[in-house]
Amino acid sequence: MSESRPVADRPLVIVGVGLIGASLGLALKAAGYEGEVVGYSRSSETLSTAKSRGVVDRVEAELAEAVRGAGVVVLTTPMRAMPGILETLSQHLERDTIVTDGGSVKASFVEAARTFFSDSLDRIVPGHPVAGREHSGVDAGDATLYRDHRVILTPLTETDPAATAHVRSLWQRCGSEVVELDVATHDAVLAASSHLPHYAAFGLVDMFASRPEKAGIFRFAAGGFRDFTRVASSDPVMWRDIALCNTDAILSELDAYVDALTRLRKLVAEQDADALEALFTNARDTRNAWLSELEDPTP
C-alpha cells in the first residue's frame, strides 16, 4: 500500500460508533470539518443509524475496508475489543496512519499498541475524552458532548509530536481543552475521580435491587438519590472493561473507600458529633471550592 497525501487530507475513521465515536463525528461535522469521516461498527444497525443521523460520511462493515487509506483511525469501542482491533489494523494501515483512541484506561491500550505496533509507535497517540453521559449508543451521540470538556492525551516517548499535535487539533475543533499526562498518572487519577464513583453508584443500586423492600426504598428516593446514582445508568460493557483494564488502581480506590466508610461508621457508632460535623464540613467545603474553581477557569 502507498498513500502520498498528508494524513490531514485522508479519511478519519471512527472504529466503534457508540456515544463517544458518534459524538466525535457529529462534533467534527458541526465544527465545519471538511475531511471525509468514515464509520465502522460490527452492528449493521449502528452503521445504518450513523449514516442516517449524519454522524459520518461513509460507513463500512469491514474493518480493513473502513481504514483503507486512512489518515487517522480513532478507536472508540469498549476497551477489551481494542487489542483485537489493533492486531487487525497492524496489517492494513498505511505506514503513516495515526492511531488514537477514546478509552478510559490508557495503560491497557498502550500495552496492546506496543504489542501490535512495536516498530511504529511514533503514530500511536493514546487519548481519553473526559466526558460521558449515562446514555450509550449511536443514538446518544451529541455534537456538544466534548465542548468545554477536557481531553487527556498520554503520548509515548516514541510518539511523533506531529501526530500528537494533529490529534490535539481534532479535539480542539470539538471544543475541548486538551492536556497531556503520563499514562500511570492518568490511570490513577481517573480511578479516583471517575471509576470509583461509577462503581460506588453501581454497587449501591445493585444492593437495593436485591432487597424484598426495594419498592419502598425507590418510592421515597428523591433528587439526591437520583443524582448520586445517575452514573449507574451508564453502559455496563464499558464499565466492565474499565474494571478489567484498570484493575489495580480500582482495587486500591475501592479499598480506600471501604476504609473511609468504615471510619465514618465508627464515628456514627460512637455518636461523635464533633468529628461527624467536622468531616461533613470538610467534604462540603472541599466540594464547594472545587465548584468555584470550575466556574472560575483562571488558573
Next chain:
Amino acid sequence: MSESRPVADRPLVIVGVGLIGASLGLALKAAGYEGEVVGYSRSSETLSTAKSRGVVDRVEAELAEAVRGAGVVVLTTPMRAMPGILETLSQHLERDTIVTDGGSVKASFVEAARTFFSDSLDRIVPGHPVAGREHSGVDAGDATLYRDHRVILTPLTETDPAATAHVRSLWQRCGSEVVELDVATHDAVLAASSHLPHYAAFGLVDMFASRPEKAGIFRFAAGGFRDFTRVASSDPVMWRDIALCNTDAILSELDAYVDALTRLRKLVAEQDADALEALFTNARDTRNAWLSELEDPTP
C-alpha cells in the same frame, strides 16, 4: 391561656427558618395562604432576612412570644435542637395547638414528643418533606421546593385524625403529595434511600480532600463526579443530627454497603467479566425502571 378561635384561623409558626422552614413559608404564601405566618430563629440575621424576603409575616426572637396563640407550630430546626424546643413549647402552647415537624428522622422526634407532650399526644403530627437542596439557610428558601415532592406523615396511634388532616392540607397547598407511614418503616426506608447516599458522598469527598494529589483528582473530575457528590454540599449540622438520631438504621445501611462494595471488589480482583457485566446491567436496569415509574405516575 385560652384561645377560642379554631386552629386554622390562628398563626402558623415556623420554628427554624432555614431551607426547609423558609421554603414552607414561601410556598404557603405563593399558594395564597391567608393566615398569619410567624418565624422564629435564634439568629437575628436569619429573622431579618426572613422578614425582608417575605418568608413570614412576622418574626419573633423569643420562642414563647412566637408561639403565643399559635394554631400550628412547625419545627424545622436541626433535629438535635427539637427536644429542647418541645420542652419549651410544652409550657407555652394552647391545649389544641398542633405540633408538627420537618425532620428527616421520625423516631427521635416521637420520643421527645412522648416525653414532653405525654398527656396531649393527640396534637402531635410527625412529618418529613422528602425534598432538599444542597444549599442551606434562609437564603436558599424556595417556594417551589415541595412541588411534586412527597411529604411523609407518621401519625401516632394517639394523634387526632383532624390534626393529621390539617397538616396534610398545609403540605398539599405547597404542591406536595402527602403519604402516611409508620415511624419505623419511615426511618428504615429513608436510611437506605437518602441517608446512605449522603454519607457515601460525604465520605468520598472527605477521603479525596486529605490526599496530597487531590488537585489532580479534582482537576479531572467531570459531570459524573459532580452529580455523585452533589449531596456532599449539604448542611453539615443537619446531616450530623440525622446520623445521631437514626444511628442504628444508618449503621445497618453502611454495613450493607461496605459488604456490597467488598463483593464488587472481589469480582474486580477475580476479573470476573460476566459477573461484573451482570451486576452493572442489573443496576442500570433497576435505576432506569425507577426513572420510568417516576415519569409515569400511574400506580
